[in-house]
Amino acid sequence: MKAIKDSVHDYITLDPVAADLLDTDAFQRLRHIKQLSTVRLVYPSASHTRFEHSLGVYHLASRSLEYLGVEGDRARHVRAAALLHDVGHGPYGHQTEEVIERHTGRHHDEVGDLLERTDAAGVLADHGLDPDRVAALVRGEGELGQLVSGELDVDRMDYLVRDAHHTGVPYGTIDHERLVRELRYSDGQLVLGEGNVQTAESLLLARALMDATVYRHHVSRIAGAMLERASERLIECGTDVETFRRMADHDLLVALRGDVPELGRRIEYRDLYKRAVWADLAAVPTDVVEFDHGEERATEREIADLADVDARDVVVDVPDRPTFTEAGSRVVVNGVPQRLEDASELVSGLRAAQRAGWRMGVYAPEEHVDEVAAAAEDVLGVRAMVP
Amino acid sequence: MKAIKDSVHDYITLDPVAADLLDTDAFQRLRHIKQLSTVRLVYPSASHTRFEHSLGVYHLASRSLEYLGVEGDRARHVRAAALLHDVGHGPYGHQTEEVIERHTGRHHDEVGDLLERTDAAGVLADHGLDPDRVAALVRGEGELGQLVSGELDVDRMDYLVRDAHHTGVPYGTIDHERLVRELRYSDGQLVLGEGNVQTAESLLLARALMDATVYRHHVSRIAGAMLERASERLIECGTDVETFRRMADHDLLVALRGDVPELGRRIEYRDLYKRAVWADLAAVPTDVVEFDHGEERATEREIADLADVDARDVVVDVPDRPTFTEAGSRVVVNGVPQRLEDASELVSGLRAAQRAGWRMGVYAPEEHVDEVAAAAEDVLGVRAMVP
C-alpha cells in the first residue's frame, strides 16, 4: 500500500481508492490552495495546503473507522469523503466562500457536481463508489457523515493540530489520538465515551484559543476583507463565477494583478489597510451587528463620501455573531450521552469569552485612517476602541 | 559560561552562582526527587526530576529578567532563588508536604534554614548573596518574588510545559516564550502587557486540563494517599521528622520496605488499593468536605470497624476545595491592569468546572472494596458514584 510522509501524522497509508483519487486534477488542485489563506501574513510558517490537510483528515477517518469497527463498502465511502471533503473550496478557501455563495448559492461542502464532472468521477466509478453517497457524507449526512462534518468530526481534529504545527502556536495541540480512540456511536449519534468530558472540553478550548490568536487575528481579517472586496470586483470586471470558483490561489493572485491591480498588489506584498475602527459588541448598535452584505457595502460608500475618499478606500468588516457548534458535541457521563454544554460548566464561560472577543472593523489605507475613523464613527454610531 | 542541555528549553546557560550551586549536595539531592511523584504510575514516561525542573525555572527566570531589564545584584538573587525554590521539598514532593507540615509546621517553600545550614550556604556567601533575601524571594515576597512564586511565576510555566513533554499529554504545552516576553511591572505588580487576555487564559486552561488528566488522576491520588499513610506510619515507627524531610525518593522507598513493608511493597510495585467510594461535591455532606486530618483518620477507623477489616485497609481522601490562584493573575486591558477574573468570562466557567471535577475517594485493597464501600457510605453519608 502506498504511504505518504506527513509532518503531523508521520506515514499515511492510502487505500487503492485514495491512491487513485490523489492523482486526479480535482485533488491535485488542492496543492495550490493554502489551508489558512491570509493567516500566513501573520504566521509566516503557515504555508500548508488543503492537499496536506485532506490527507490528514483521510488518515484520522481511517483510524476512527478501525476503532469503530466500520469496514467494507461503508468505510470506503467515508474515507473517500474525508479525502475529498475540501475539493469544493475556491481560491483562498474560506476567504472567498461568501463571494461564491452569493453568486452561485452553493456552499463549499456541496461537492456533488464536482464528483460528477471532474476526473474524480472516473476514479469513483472504477472502484464502484457512489458519488452521491460520497457527497452526502461530505455534507455530514447520516451516521457516518458526522465523522466527516459534525461537532466531533476528524476535519476539526486535523486542522487544529496541523495549524498548531505550522504556525508554531501551541494552543491547537490536542490529544487527537485520544479523541479518535474514544469515539462511539450511541443511538446513531457520534459521542465520546465515558470519562471524556475534559477531552471534549480540550477540543473546544483549543478552537477558542486558536480562533483568538490565529484564525481571527486582525491582520489576517484585514487581508481577508481586502481579498473579498478584490474578488467581487474581479467578478464584476467579467470573470465568470464558475471560473473563479475553480481557481487556485496562484490563479487568483495573477488574475487580480490584471483586473484589480491596486488591491492585488497590496495583498501580494502585504501592504495592508489599517484599522480605522475596531469595536466590540457593546460598542456597536444592534442593527450594525446584523448588517447583511448589501448594507455593509452601502455603508462603505456612505463613509467614503463623508470622509471624502475613494469608495475603495473603505472596508467595513462585520463578522457574524460568534457561534459555537462544538458546544453540541456529545459525551457519555454516567452512562448517558449528554451535550457538552450540559455536561460542562466551561461551555457557558467559553461562549461568553467568544462574545467578548467579537470585534467589528473598518479598514482604510494608512494615510486615510483618521478621516475614515471619524466618518465611520459618525455613520455607524460606534465608539472605536484603541486598537 | 557553562551550559546544560535540557529536553525542554534546549541549552540552559548557567551564571557563576548557578554553576556553583549546582554542585552542592543540597541541589544534587533534587536529582532523586521526581517532579510528579506518583503520577508516573499512570504516565510511565513522567520520570523527570525536580533537579531538571529547577534548571528550567532558573532558565525562564533568567529570560524574564532580561526582558524586564533587571540586572546586577537583584537579578542574581532572583536567579538563585529560582534555582533553589524546590530544595525544601521532602521525598515525593507534594505527596509528603502535608505530613511534614503537620509535624514541623514548615512549608516546603520555607528554605531559610536550608540556605544556612547546607553546603548551599557557602556558595551564596562566596558570591556575596544574602540567604535571607533568597529565601524571601522563594516565598514570593517583594516585587521580584512574584516571578518566583505568584500567579504569573515562571515555576508554573516550566512545570506545565515540562510535564506535558514528559507525560505525553499535550494540554500543558503553553506558549511560555510569549508569557515570558509579555511580563511587565505595573505599580509593583507583575502583569501581562496589553493584548494578552488569551495568553493569560491559556495558562489557566492548561493548568485546569492538566489537573484533570494528570495531576489529579485517580490512580495517582490513590498511590499518593497510600504514600502519605505509609509516611506517617514511618514517623510513628521512629523515623525522625527532620531525617524524613531530607530523604530523597529512593531513601523513602527503602525505609518503607523496612518499617511499613506491606504498603511499601504496594507502592514500589504499583499494587494499589481500588476506589470503594468516589463522590462529587453534591454527593458529600459539607462537614465531610471540611474534614481535617484528624477527622479523616478517625473516620477511617470507624469505617474499618464497621466493615470488619484492618484499619490500614481503609484510606479516606478528601481533597481541599478547589482553589484557583491563577484567577488573580493580572493583564493589561485598554491600558489598565485587571485581574483575569474581571477581564475574562472564562474564569467563572473554569471555576465551576473545577468544582464539578472535585472528587473525594475512599480506597481499599481490591478484595475489601465492597464491604468498605458499604461501610463508608454509611459512615460518611455519601452516595458513591460508579467510578
Place this chain on the structure above:
Amino acid sequence: MKAIKDSVHDYITLDPVAADLLDTDAFQRLRHIKQLSTVRLVYPSASHTRFEHSLGVYHLASRSLEYLGVEGDRARHVRAAALLHDVGHGPYGHQTEEVIERHTGRHHDEVGDLLERTDAAGVLADHGLDPDRVAALVRGEGELGQLVSGELDVDRMDYLVRDAHHTGVPYGTIDHERLVRELRYSDGQLVLGEGNVQTAESLLLARALMDATVYRHHVSRIAGAMLERASERLIECGTDVETFRRMADHDLLVALRGDVPELGRRIEYRDLYKRAVWADLAAVPTDVVEFDHGEERATEREIADLADVDARDVVVDVPDRPTFTEAGSRVVVNGVPQRLEDASELVSGLRAAQRAGWRMGVYAPEEHVDEVAAAAEDVLGVRAMVP
C-alpha cells in the same frame, strides 16, 4: 522590538533594519517562492517558503553574532545580509538558477543590483547600511561573510532543521543551537571550537541523508527537470529573462499555462514523466557524465529521433558530480583548527557514499518509456538500472 512567531525557532526578534526590510516588495516576494520547489510533490507538508527560511537565517545569524561578540555596524550588516541572502532567487529557487545563469551570467547570490534598484535600497540607505557591503557578505566574502555563506554558515543550519520540520523527515534535525554556540574565529577563519568533531560530522551526515531522501528524490528531480525545460521554452517564446528572474512561483505556473501548456499542466497537477533510464556512475560513460547543457539537449533530440517520439518527450538529466563543500569545514582539535576531512575518517566514507548515490536519468511520458529507454541506452551507451 517586533517579534515574529516561527514554527522552528519560536519567536524571532527583529532589529529596526530587519523590521523595515521585511516590508519591502523585494523581501515580501519571497513569500511566494517555495523553499523546496518540486520537493513538495513528494513530501506534501513541505510548502514552506524562502520568506520563512530567510527569517530563520536572520535569527541564527543574530544569535551567532551575540555569541561571537560581534556588535554595532558590522553586526547590522551581517544581519541584513542574512535576511536578504535569498532575494536573488528566481521562481522555484534552485530549479531555475541554471536557466537564469545561462541567460544572464548571474548567480542567485549576486544581489548587488537588487539592493540598488528595488525598494530594499531605500531601507538600507535610511539606516545607513552600505548595499555593496551587504552584497559582499551575501557572496560569503570576508571574515563575517563566512557566517552567511560558507561551510559553516547559518543558511545550512536553518534549512536542514526547517526542511526536516516541514517534510517530516527527521534526518535534518541537527543540534543547531550547539553549532551556533561553538562557532569561533581562528586567524580569520570560522571554526568550531574544541570537542566538536561530532558536531561537524553531524552537519555533514544530516546533509547527506537529506540529500538522498529529500533533496535528490527522483520524483522531485523529474519535476525539476521538466520545470527547467519548460522555463527555457518560456524564454524562447519571448518572456524576457529579467522578467522571468523576478517572477515568483505563482507567476511562473500561470505563465507556463499560457505559453507551455502541456508541461505547465503536468507540473501543476503532478502528472510527471517517468524514469526510462536511471544509472549510476559506473554505468555511465565518462563523456556523458561531463555533458554540458548543449550536449544534454542535443542528446535529447537524438534519442527522440531514434525512439520516434517528439523531442519534448525526452528529458536527459545529468547532475554534476557530487561535491562536498562541508568537508572543508574547520574544527579545533587539540588546540589546532583542522579541516574536517583531515579530522574525521567519516568524510571519505561519506564522499564515497555520495558518489555511490549519484544517478543520471532519462525521463519520458509513461506511454513512451519503453522506446525512450531503448533509444537512450543506445545513444548514451549506458546500462539502465532497474529503477
Place this chain on the structure above:
Amino acid sequence: MKAIKDSVHDYITLDPVAADLLDTDAFQRLRHIKQLSTVRLVYPSASHTRFEHSLGVYHLASRSLEYLGVEGDRARHVRAAALLHDVGHGPYGHQTEEVIERHTGRHHDEVGDLLERTDAAGVLADHGLDPDRVAALVRGEGELGQLVSGELDVDRMDYLVRDAHHTGVPYGTIDHERLVRELRYSDGQLVLGEGNVQTAESLLLARALMDATVYRHHVSRIAGAMLERASERLIECGTDVETFRRMADHDLLVALRGDVPELGRRIEYRDLYKRAVWADLAAVPTDVVEFDHGEERATEREIADLADVDARDVVVDVPDRPTFTEAGSRVVVNGVPQRLEDASELVSGLRAAQRAGWRMGVYAPEEHVDEVAAAAEDVLGVRAMVP
C-alpha cells in the same frame, strides 16, 4: 484493550498478555531502573526508565509483526519477549552487567530463570505461553528473535529515538516508522526492503553520534566506572550476588551508602573523579588495550602505589575495542539482500571514526589528579591527551 500514554509513541495498546505481565513485580521493578544509568549526570532530563523503554519495544514489535503479517501464537510470544527483554538487567543496567557476569556467568539477556521463578511465570502459564520460547526470543534466536535482538531489532529503534527525546540530543531521531514498515524476511533473515540503504545507514549514524555525545560521554563513563568499583566492593563486603542482581537503582544507592559510603556519596551527589589520563588507541600500548578485568585492577594498585595514594583513588577504564554490529544489518539492493558494510561505503568510514573516538581513561579524585596522571603514564606507558 488497555492503552498507555507514552511520550514517544503516544498511545501503546496492550494485548491481554502484556496487560497482565505489566502488573507483575518482575516487570514493575523496571520502573526503578533508569534506561541510561549514569548518563543522566550529564543530561539531566534523561531520567527515563527501562519500564518505559520496554513498553516502547513492545509497541514497535507489535507494529512490525502487523506489517510482516505474523499473527497468532508466534506473534504473542514475540510481543511477550519484547516486553520482557530487559527484566534480566541489574541495577543501573549496563553499568553493572560486567560485575554480574563475572560473578554469575550470566548475561542480562539470559532471562530463562526469571521467567520461571518470578511472578511472570504464572502470567505466561495462564495465557499458554512457553517461557523457554520467550527466553530464546530474548536471546535473539530464530527468525523472529532477530526482531527482538539483532542488527535490525526494535530494541535499538526504540532506545535511539527515546534517548533523543529525553536527553534533548537530536541525533537519535531516526525514522523508526519507516524502519518498521520496511522490514522483510528473506531466506529467514530479517532485512530492509529495496531502496533503504540510507534508512539502514541512518540507523548506524544515529547510533554512532549518540555513542559519541551521549552513551560514551566521559562524565558518564567516570561515574559508571566508579559505580562498577563500588558494586564490586559491595559484593566483597558480603552482599549476595543474586540479591545484587535483583536490586533496582534505589536499592543500590542505599546499599552503597551503608557499605561503600565514600563512593556511594560521590555517585549520589555527582561529586566525581576527574580524568588523570585520557588517551586514544594510538597512544595506548596494545597489551593495555587488551587488558582483562584482573589486569585493570592490578594496574590500579600499581599506579596507586607509585602515586602514593589509596588504591581506591585510582580507576582504570579500558573499554573494549569498538565493535559495530549494525554493519551486518542487511538491506535489499537490486533485488539481493546485502550486508550493509558491502552495500554502503559509509560503513568503513564510520568504523574508522569509531576507532578514532575510542579513549581509555584513568580517573582520580580532583586533588590527586596530577600524581595519578604521572604514575599512570609511567605504569601504562601511555601518552595522555589534554582532555
